[in-house]
Amino acid sequence: MSQPILEVDDLTIEFQTGESSITAVSDASFSIEQGEYMGLVGESGCGKSTIAKALLGALDKNGRIVSGKILYEGEEIQDFTEEEFNEKIRWKEIAMIPQASMNSLDPIQPISRKALEIADAHTDLSKSEALDRFKEAFEIVGLQPSRISEYSFQFSGGMRQRAIIALTLFLRPTIVIADEPTTALDVIMQDQVLNYIKKIREETNSSMMMITHDISVVFETCDTMTVMHSGQVAETGPVTDLYDSPTHPYLMLLQDAFPDIRYPNRDLEVIDGYPPELTDKADFCTFVDRCPWAVDECSQTAPRLESVTDRSVSGDGSDSTHKVACIRKDEVPQLNEERKRQGRTTADGGSDEGDLP
Ligand SMILES: Nc1ncnc2c1ncn2[C@@H]1O[C@H](COP(=O)(O)OP(=O)(O)OP(=O)(O)O)[C@@H](O)[C@H]1O
Ligand code: SF4
Numbered sequence: 001m002s003q004p005i006l007e008v009d010d011l012t013i014e015f016q017t018g019e020s021s022i023t024a025v026s027d028a029s030f031s032i033e034q035g036e037y038m039g040l041v042g043e044s045g046c047g048k049s050t051i052a053k054a055l056l057g058a059l060d061k062n063g064r065i066v067s068g069k070i071l072y073e074g075e076e077i078q079d080f081t082e083e084e085f086n087e088k089i090r091w092k093e094i095a096m097i098p099q100a101s102m103n104s105l106d107p108i109q110p111i112s113r114k115a116l117e118i119a120d121a122h123t124d125l126s127k128s129e130a131l132d133r134f135k136e137a138f139e140i141v142g143l144q145p146s147r148i149s150e151y152s153f154q155f156s157g158g159m160r161q162r163a164i165i166a167l168t169l170f171l172r173p174t175i176v177i178a179d180e181p182t183t184a185l186d187v188i189m190q191d192q193v194l195n196y197i198k199k200i201r202e203e204t205n206s207s208m209m210m211i212t213h214d215i216s217v218v219f220e221t222c223d224t225m226t227v228m229h230s231g232q233v234a235e236t237g238p239v240t241d242l243y244d245s246p247t248h249p250y251l252m253l254l255q256d257a258f259p260d261i262r263y264p265n266r267d268l269e270v271i272d273g274y275p276p277e278l279t280d281k282a283d284f285c286t287f288v289d290r291c292p293w294a295v296d297e298c299s300q301t302a303p304r305l306e307s308v309t310d311r312s313v314s315g316d317g318s319d320s321t322h323k324v325a326c327i328r329k330d331e332v333p334q335l336n337e338e339r340k341r342q343g344r345t346t347a348d349g350g351s352d353e354g355d356l357p
């Protein structure tokens with residue numbers, strides 16, 4: 001396995017709110033390799049955008065990294081100053097499509113002006129080199145290069161989102177962070193933007209961290225996935241492993257909450273309860289109040305991410321990239337099978353699951 005381009009290692013982030021503080025991210029760890037597309041998923045408020053902003057040194061003013069490391073190409077960047085982030089990281093190494101950014105373009109300046117401002121602040125490119133690159137990026141996202149000098153109000157919502165994606169791409173960053181890139185779009189536009197995100201992968205060497213609530217988008221677009229629950233990383237690894245062999249109870253229940261073509265007649269489930277509000281780094285499993293298989297120990301210690309023995313692989317079965325943070329990881333798959341058998345067996349003894357495609 002090659003050296004990860006980005007490593008997040010036991011990262012804890014808190015926000016000061018008046019007299020008190022909240023811990024938004026608690027000992028989170030994951031990594032991304034060159035060219036990898038990773039989906040970061042989890043319900044609202046679990047810390048996804050906070051991690052994304054920390055990677056760019058752009059936490060809100062009341063936020064701070066309490067402990068842990070962020071390594072970019074092996075170098076620790078979590079303590080970089082604003083100047084160092086500007087000079088070494090932002091836009092040309094890591095670029096972000098921020099959440100709800102579709103309407104963030106300045107309506108009174110041509111889109112190309114924004115590109116020139118970014119190029120001027122972060123590179124030595126000449127004006128014409130920057131504009132040529134911006135035209136290339138426009139083409140990748142399916143916009144006519146001749147339209148770079150238009151104003152955002154001349155574009156539809158989906159086109160504006162693609163123009164923002166072009167802005168994040170044109171300095172050829174190593175990692176693109178897309179924070180809910182399709183959420184504000186209608187279904188047709190969502191599909192279109194996702195298709196262009198797939199095209200970016202064919203035409204650039206960028207890695208991507210795609211943040212979304214929708215695990216089906218990750219299954220469709222990404223190589224790997226990291227699942228968070230209330231500031232903690234619950235499970236991480238190759239998408240196929242997490243799809244075929246989910247191991248953390250939260251991911252198991254999450255999968256049952258989304259449509260799955262393998263089980264077309266299945267009722268979608270709801271995950272009851274709420275995540276806890278953390279005032280400190282969690283020293284317990286944050287899923288404990290919602291987990292059907294919680295035991296006393298789950299409230300007494302924060303589970304560490306550990307390798308899963310991949311049940312679908314023969315040989316020694318050990319897959320070091322599929323990791324889960326659950327103290328009952330070896331029992332939970334069996335317990336879930338039993339739950340499904342009980343829950344899905346209909347009155348006449350039949351099952352409501354469809355055949356595997
Ligand atoms: N500036 C801030 N001050 C105080 N609390 C904050 C601040 N920014 C985020 N938080 C809190 O940190 C937690 C994580 O927020 P974050 O925006 O990272 O969640 P998210 O996973 O991106 O959610 P969503 O899917 O809704 O975008 C939440 O509890 C949120 O209320
Ligand atoms: S550690 Fe305990 S509460 Fe947390 S997911 Fe595993 S079994 Fe459930």
Ligand SMILES: [Mg+2]
Pocket residue numbers: 048049050099179
């Ligand atoms: Mg967010």
